[in-house]
Amino acid sequence: MDWLLVAINTAFVAAGIVILPREPAGGLVTLAFFGSCLAVSAGTVWRKLHYRRFVAKRIDVAGGVPIRPSRTFLPLLGGWLALLGVVLFVFGGEIGLIFQAIAVIIAGAGMTVLVLVVTGYTAGAFLQFDPEALTIAQLSRRGTWCARLSWDDIVSVREGEYESNPMLLVTVADPSALQIAPPEARDRAVRDIARARQWMGADFAIMTLHYGIALPVLSETVARYVNDAAARGELRPRLT
Structure with a gap:
């Protein structure tokens, strides 16, 4: 299934590149949405392949020291979702109100993550x-x-x-x-x-x-x- 998603998303990204010169708005929306999906699906495939080859020789942990969340993961995730939602909303108006509503939800989710990061909520x-x-x-x-x-x-x-x-x-x-x-x-x-x-x-x-x-x-x-x-x-x- 993971490889199938990679193939499907790659096909749509290729289609977006083809239609971009003739329909800039449609091409940009296609590239933004399916490019994001391709990044996720390809990352999932790479991660699973990497995990299968993982062999630990020795793992050291500093005792008594809190291991905090990554400082980059959530800000990048929130920024990516917010930007994606804005692009889909601005350039996807011709697709319909339902699509724009979905774009607003995506952007809202991204902005919510960013607010939680900025306020320090996620650092706990x-x-x-x-x-x-x-x-x-x-x-x-x-x-x-x-x-x-x-x-x-x-x-x-x-x-x-x-x-x-x-x-x-x-x-x-x-x-x-x-x-x-x-x-x-x-x-x-x-x-x-x-x-x-x-x-x-x-x-x-x-x-x-x-x-x-x-x-x-x-x-x-x-x-x-x-x-x-x-x-x-x-x-x-x-x-x-």
């Missing part, structure tokens, strides 16, 4: 490896909450995907026993965890692209500390 998420536990800070509608997952309580670490986005799926033995901070966020965290289990089949679904980390790298790292208690000593904060 992080991962932290410690000798005793893995801490996952999650974003929710009412702010950020953190869950501390004891390595011995993690029962499953799987690689998954949602809408072509690579996800690390982590399940614990008893979600109700997790340490949640701040304490007043416990009810919200319980609902978010239950929702993740319903939709993703795991208590935590971490989108690795958000952190700029390849899924196999994060998956093997977490699995190593879950399965090898002796290796957890590497996560003690290093003296400088």
